[in-house]
Amino acid sequence: MVIPVEQTEPIITTRGLDLFYGETPALNQIDIDILRHRVTALIGPSGCGKSTLLRCFNRMNDLIPSCRVTGSVSYRGENIYAPDVDVVHLRKLIGMVFQRPNPFPKSIYDNVAYGPKVHGVRDKGALDTIVEESLKKAALWDEVKDRLHTPAMGLSGGQQQRLCIARTLAVGPEVILMDEPCSALDPIATAKIETLIEELREQYTVIIVTHSMQQAARVSDYTGFMYLGELIEFGKTEKIFETPDKELTSNYITGRFG
Amino acid sequence: MNPLHTYAAIRNASPEGDLALLTAGHRGGAYERVIRSIWFLTAIFGVLCVFFILAFLLKDGLPLFSSVSPAEFLFGETWNPGGATPSYGTMPLWTGTILVTIGAMAIATPLGIASAVFISELASPRVRSVVKPVVELLAGIPSVVYGFFGLVFLTNALRLQFDIPSGETWLAGSILLAVMALPTIITVAEDAISAVPREYREGSMGLGANHWQTISRVIVPSALSGITAALILGMGRAVGETMAVLMVTGNAAVIPDPLYDVLSPVRTLTGTLGIEMGEVAIGSTHYHALFGVALLLLLITLAVNLAAMGIMGHIRRSQAGGNGPGRLSSLMQPHGRKIRTAGLLSLLLLAGAVFGPLAAVLLAVIVPAGWYAAARIPAAHAQRAAFSLMYAAIGLVVLAVAVILGDILIHGLPAISWEFLTGSPRNLGREGGIFPAIVGTLYLVAGAIAVALPVGMGAAIYLTEYTREGLATKIIRSGVDLLNGTPSIVFGLFGFSFLVLYLGFGVSLLAGQVTLSLMILPTIIRTTEEALRSVPDSLREGSLALGATRWQTIARVILPPAVPGIITGAILSIGRAAGETAPILFTAAIFSSRFLPDSVLEPVMALPYHLFILSTNVPGAQTNQYGTALVLVTLVVGIYLVAIAIRTHYQNKITW
The missing domain is CATH 1.10.3720.10 (MetI-like)
Known part of the structure; x- marks a missing residue:
């Protein structure tokens, strides 16, 4: 079942994607088209598989033993599960921001410069530029520009999360995956991240998993509703929230379960 | 404007122009x-x-x-490789190892568990921050120093106390090994006890149980697998110890007669290796016999360590499964009474075998009587009694450290001089x-x-x-x-x-x-x-x-x-x-x-x-x-x- 969407230009496409943890199925026949330069939100109750799906896009699931994937996930037309794919390179192009901020125990500067450095940038001037631009894009520059060389652990939770976003941007990805990036943050920090997502859309494709339907409605162009490992409904966010096709979707949206 | 242009340093090709992007990597x-x-x-x-x-x-x-049959090697009652008709029976040696280990565990088990409970349950943070390093210090003292201390201090004390010709005895070996096994037992058991979830403690206290009841009925049973592992690890340490044992047990290759004579000298497997290996002619039967002894020793420690690893593995798995107490204890709980009876019976048999029938009868009377009495003492009194015993146990451990280090310090300082440190x-x-x-x-x-x-x-x-x-x-x-x-x-x-x-x-x-x-x-x-x-x-x-x-x-x-x-x-x-x-x-x-x-x-x-x-x-x-x-x-x-x-x-x- 391919759910029709307004076909502009899909950047990530899955067809018949199944995922198992050992014998337990976690994703069932997922077909989804993620559009370039749009924000796509994945919503659904706990355990519905939305984070699992997100982690398929940059193969972070590879790190989980016993995880098995069938079907296809294509990124710009190439199957990322093909045997000759360089996973390391893939993750450079499809970055990820995690649920809890996970800055490295290094300075703010070194956190952002880490990605470019491991990818071979040695020039100090180039690194300085990347760090500054990344921090600016993550709306953190003004807050940290005077203490770039202090430990990142000293930042507040919301600042740490924006640092993690800056760190991801510094690698120069096309797609940014966000796994409940605000669930560990207070409302003010959340608002800042949401504004940031707004801005990122102009340059990047963002896929965000969120627990908060309000957040999905606020930040996303497209929304996918998942339930028990299946993609129940996918479409423009206004449509999903105002006139969903499926009863399950409308029950979840209106808070009757989940 | 290409938003990615500032990253040209990282991305050599523009994404649009490079379709084989993903496989291009592999750098x-x-x-x-x-x-x-x-x-x-x-x-x-x-x-x-x-x-x-x-x-x-x-x-x-x-x-x-x-040249020697396996049966003769394992069960021969005489070890005399240097005699006119050499014999290579290891029975006195492994009996020695087993007896010294049993003795050590008999001393170290109550002391170790009581100290572990004290450190994790009773000690204030300040006391703990003193006692824990002291216990670790005990682990740091080299075994040859224990042996030296045993030789110059412990054996003398025993000789005077029991009025025997030499203090180099099974008892001396057991006491020394007990002290050496204590740090292992205390540290591992304390970890197990501290790992018991707070909820269990609060659950028990919340029902109005006092501290001792909570410790004895909830915390220690939950930590039982870890405590068992601690004891087995301590035992492994005791079985494999060479220098200290060698220096204080007298090294006569005899089976004590009667078997419970703790004042008899004994010789262990490790001691035999330590003493004879240096003087043996390479390639002789005696030389091969010593490697046979080493194999036997290795097998015994393997068995002990496999048991400990098995139990630790259970703990790790059950903790990973989030089932709280280790599998061993949850396995044992429904059979608590049976296990207690079986344990008591085997203890009786052991006592009968080692100390003679009289001891078995005594034990058979005292233990159930004590059990009966303990269950009827008012909770507050029981708690006071139990806690006093724990203070006594930790006191003994600290005392042991103080005596050993004090003795060496007092007698050693006068020897230290510039010449002593820099001369030949x-x-x-x-x-x-x-x-x-x-x-x-x-x-x-x-x-x-x-x-x-x-x-x-x-x-x-x-x-x-x-x-x-x-x-x-x-x-x-x-x-x-x-x-x-x-x-x-x-x-x-x-x-x-x-x-x-x-x-x-x-x-x-x-x-x-x-x-x-x-x-x-x-x-x-x-x-x-x-x-x-x-x-x-x-x-x-x-x-x-x-x-x-x-x-x-x-x-x-x-x-x-x-x-x-x-x-x-x-x-x-x-x-x-x-x-x-x-x-x-x-x-x-x-x-x-x-x-x-x-x-x-x-x-x-x-x-x-x-x-x-x-x-x-x-x-x-x-x-x-x-x-x-x-x-x-x-x-x-x-x-x-x-x-x-x-x-x-x-x-x-x-x-x-």
Whole structure:
């Protein structure tokens, strides 16, 4: 079942994607088209598989033993599960921001410069530029520009999360995956991240998993509703929230379960 | 405008123009594979060591059975390899090992558990911060120093107390081994007790149970598997101990008659090796018999350690499953009464066998009576009584440390002088100094750590960072665990058979360094693994998600915060290596030398060996014995203190 969407230009496409943890199925026949330069939100109750799906896009699931994937996930037309794919390179192009901020125990500067450095940038001037631009894009520059060389652990939770976003941007990805990036943050920090997502859309494709339907409605162009490992409904966010096709979707949206 | 233009430095091609982007990568793929292979090789090194140790013990042990039947070897009642008609019955030896171990456990079990409960449940944070290092100090004292102390202090005390001709007895050996097993028992048991979830405690207290009821009925039963493992590990330590036992048990190869005569001298398997290996003619039946003894010893410790590993494995699995108490205790709970009865019965049988029927009858009356009475004492009184016993137990442990260190300090200080520290020994070590021994020990230790640290770190990196838990890691881990449980004297024999004879190193610094490095390898692997594991997975994910490779992630994100932990482990190993005698006994050490070795192929003096010979073979060297003991203890304890200081310093600093 391919759910029709307004076909502009899909950047990530899955067809018949199944995922198992050992014998337990976690994703069932997922077909989804993620559009370039749009924000796509994945919503659904706990355990519905939305984070699992997100982690398929940059193969972070590879790190989980016993995880098995069938079907296809294509990124710009190439199957990322093909045997000759360089996973390391893939993750450079499809970055990820995690649920809890996970800055490295290094300075703010070194956190952002880490990605470019491991990818071979040695020039100090180039690194300085990347760090500054990344921090600016993550709306953190003004807050940290005077203490770039202090430990990142000293930042507040919301600042740490924006640092993690800056760190991801510094690698120069096309797609940014966000796994409940605000669930560990207070409302003010959340608002800042949401504004940031707004801005990122102009340059990047963002896929965000969120627990908060309000957040999905606020930040996303497209929304996918998942339930028990299946993609129940996918479409423009206004449509999903105002006139969903499926009863399950409308029950979840209106808070009757989940 | 191309938003990505500032990243041209990173991305060489624009995404639009490069459709084979994903497979274009693979840069450094070969490099990654090479690094991975190196770590893999270091990891299987541990397994190879176990294999080699077994192979060489078998190679030198099996020829025995062409002249002596296995039954005669195992159950013959006379061990007399030097007699006119040599006989090679090991029964008195393994009986000795078993008896000394039983005695030690009888003393260490109640003391250890009570101390562990005290430290985790009763002690205030301040008291704990004093008592825990004291217990760790006990673990840091080298076994030859225990032996020395036993020889000059304990055996004398026993001789006077019981009015016997010599204090070198089973009892002396058991007391000493109990003190040596205590740190292991207390530390592991305390970890198990502290790991009991707070909810259990609160649940019990919330029902109006008092502290002692909560401890005895909820906390200790929940931690039972861990406590059992602690006891078995302590037992493994006791079974494999050589120097201390050798120096205080009298070493008469007799089975005590009657069997419960704790004032009889005994000889253990390890003691036999320590005494006879140095003087045996290589290739003789006696030589092969000694390797047979080593095999027997290895089998016993293997059995003990496998039991401990099994229990620990259960705990780990059940904790991973989130089932709270270990599987063993939950298995035992429905059968509590049956198990108690069975335990009591076997205790009775044991008592009957060792101490005669009278003791069995006494025990049969006292235990149920005590049980009956205890259940009827008012809760508050029971608590007071139990807590007093715990205070007494921890008091005894602290007292033991104070007496041992105090005695050595008081008698050792007068011996310390500039000449003693910088001079060469004269008159068989009665006069002169111990400079060559100090330097020799430092050489030995430096070589050992130089070999063991890179190999151990590599193995740990492979085990934690590169593999999923599977058959390969299981085999490697078991190899490392077995290596860890191998008695140090067995390393000594292996070093002699393989390095000294087979590879032709001769008795040399190099042979000693390699032997010691094998012995400390498991500790380094374990502490490095722990340090790596303490780095949260979210950092690994964060780095990998940025497109860093495995090795980049390890080298730049995982290792730096793990360095203090790794250093701590390395320093602890250095301390252990500096104090060990048994592994260098036949591989590296000589007694009296005025000179330092010119090359690694020459033998060296070493502090522990010097102390051993001074206190067993040189009459009238009392002052220099104490002086050497003091220098050795200071060196080892000093090294431990540095490790502890580093650990606390960084524990306070790193917060995730």
